[in-house]
Amino acid sequence: MSDLTMPAVAGPAAPVPEKDRRMERRAALAATGGTALEYFDFAIFGLLAATVFPAVFFQELGESGALIASFATYGVAFAARPIGSVVFSAIGDRRGRRNVLITTLWIMGLATVLMGLLPGYATLGIAAPLILVVLRFVQGIAAGGEISGAQILALEHAPAERRGRAGSSVALASPIAQAMATLVLAGLTAGLSREEFVAWGWRVPLVASILLLAFAAWVRSGVGETPEFVASEKSSEPRSGPLAVLRRYPGTIVLLLLGYCAPAGIYPIVTAFGVAYMTSAGGIDPSTTFVLFLCAQLLAIGAALMGGRITDRIGARNTMLAGLAVLAVAFVPLFPLVDTGNVVLVGLCIVGFVASVVVMLAAQASFYAYAFPVRMRYFGSSISYSATNTIFGGTSALMAAWLLDLAGGDVRAVTAYGALLIVVSAIALLARPAHPSDSEGSAQR
Template sequence: MMTSNDSSMITPAGPAAEGNSPAEEAPTFDPKTARTAVVSGTFGTALEWFDFAVYGTLSATLFPALFFANVGADTAILASFATFGAGMAARPLGGVFFGALGDKIGRRNVLMFTLVMMGSASVLIGLLPTADLIGIWAPTLLVILRFLQGFALGGEASGVQVLVTEHAPADKRGMYGGILAVGSPIAQTCASLTLTGLALFLSEEAFQSWGWRIPFLMGVLLLLVGVWIRRSIEETPAFRESQKQAQAKAAQEEPQEKALKVIVKRPGTVIKLICSWAASAGLFWICVTYAVNYLTSVLGYDNSITFSLLVIANVISIPAAIFGGRLSDVLGRKKVFFIGLLMQGIAAASMFPIMNSMNYPLSVAVIALALCGIQMTAAVQAPFFAEALPTRMRYTGSALGMTFAGLIFGAPIPFIAAWIFQHSENGTTALTAIGVGLVLISMIASAFLPERSKEALHDN
């Protein structure tokens, strides 16, 4: 155990820690390496969410006409949202693959590969011909690239969280998680500003022809900078300590548990992690993907007005990530996580009634409230998930929790919402019920997760 002032070194809890003796020294932490890790992790998170925000917005507005024009308007929007879901469906596979690899060979090497794979897929989407040029190959290749991108993201998203959390001083893991979470609203703000600028300064014909490609092609610069930063990161102290223990077991001819086998032995923890992230995964896509479609196609807002709404809401949510992370270092993860979920619940219950009032300031406020709640839970999620798992299975377990939540509760949301509104007269009521239900699921699940904000990571 450790006090809140022990930031330079973690002290083992005692003989009960895995492979440690009372006299064994804990791994030390280098502040410079920790800062580099959080910068790199934030940059990777920003690249991830920039791509997803751009794709999510375009899948709701432009892609149905560019890639699915021959199947009818209603089917086109469903097909476009289905390709969006393809990337989410691939994330659990990437999470399992890269998580197990990261728990075996280290976090740093795996994260270099996932960053390159993720950025390359984004650039190729920006170069992809549309259906009027290559026919059925256009949506086919789009699905393949989205799958590869999602596969890489499955390892990237959880991996950077584990990397940053394991490098962070014990009394600042929440704050570092908050800094990492800032990458999401910053990236979404940049994505919305980019799309708003293109929509304002380009003609509709130019935007549909080549303007939409610019945000994806910008991934080249982001990728190069991200690789340059990530090259200087060292492996985490907790993983190095775990490797020493594994070598000691091997020398004593003791059987070593593999990460995936340990996951099977702890299904309850994984299920609780998945369900705890249900609300944030689902409500995020309701806000940034389907709400965009609803505001433009149902309520008649101009694209530039809708994009500006998201920009303002995302900017407002940035301080919530930093505040939530730091507050969790003081109050504990659970309490702050619950505060974020409560904010999401209020927003989910009032979002569509407020948007239907056509009151722009109130619409901005309710979207901002939802995103503030999401960013607050996102700041806590990185250390909350990491602290629930031992080092030898932390990458894999965190990836499973986050990616399966996205697959089960996030990816289907745009498609389900579109289908509901096409086949029901009470679509807003149904979607509101779904949002509130997801919040309740997350509250119940998170209540049963352990509170270990004051414990050493390498000891559990």
């Protein structure tokens, strides 16, 4: 029977060792801390790419050329993520989750610290931007193996009735890291002159991230291999490689990546394209825009926790559908409201939008992971997540700018594109059958 209609059976033949509550908590903390480092590094790089890197690394290209080159460097990581996803997830399915995640953590952290120590164009010449691109590519490789692996580490240490809460540990990392990055850069730019910030201030958060790296590495080193993977090593479950997963579950992978295309694609539209549109066509003060997004990120911490608990009660797919409905209500009126200049209503839309994305991310962890058997889980989850972020997340801001230009400045074209992604996600989620583990939490209550 096609994998479109038959859910994957995740349970191994060998009994799963009893799960330890203390180890469950440490695995959740390890997932949160390590993924927060990735989100923090990506957020910092994105903000610096728009403000500092054009002057420090690409000054010879002129103002517009330097900005384009800087944003192109930012996009290098998205191109590298699928490579890291394939490499690390294949190892994780064969050798275990723990050591892979310690490796990705150190790769990501050291690449970020080296960026903070990298001399600019004025010192190294053309070598400076080339090294920056290489380090950014390395960041992307590490990120490709990080998020899905961290989700699985937390999930497989948790009992069925708390899988949603375990998955929310990774969702928590996003708003925490985004808020941290925004606050750190806001503090530095407020306390330093423009010249000081460009000269050395921008390096501080990159180098200081070694503290977060050390903490996350210490936590992860104390996490044991997951009970489900240990049990699978003693079972007859096939130890298949990536090609076997693609052959056996092509329909599942397609439905999973399409099911998450709306949050993956719309998030950059709001946080990248949307910020520029709000401060230009919308006439909203940049500092006000900053406050709106910061408040949304802080409130999203609670939304992530709520998303995990809802997942445990109604199942992952139902939670994702509920989050998608809130996403539609928040996104569709956003840009028309920006045109009115009503800051309060715009702020409510932003809060609802960010909260809905984080709720969906909390549910996505178990929805993806338990669509595959244990020894195919890391690769299946990782390739689905990386693909949707590369295809939709990596192109949506550019697509929004192109549609706005094509429509002669009519932002309804951007809204229509986002609405189309929401419809596609809804169809894919409804087409993906609920597998037994998706409702285990609610069934046991």
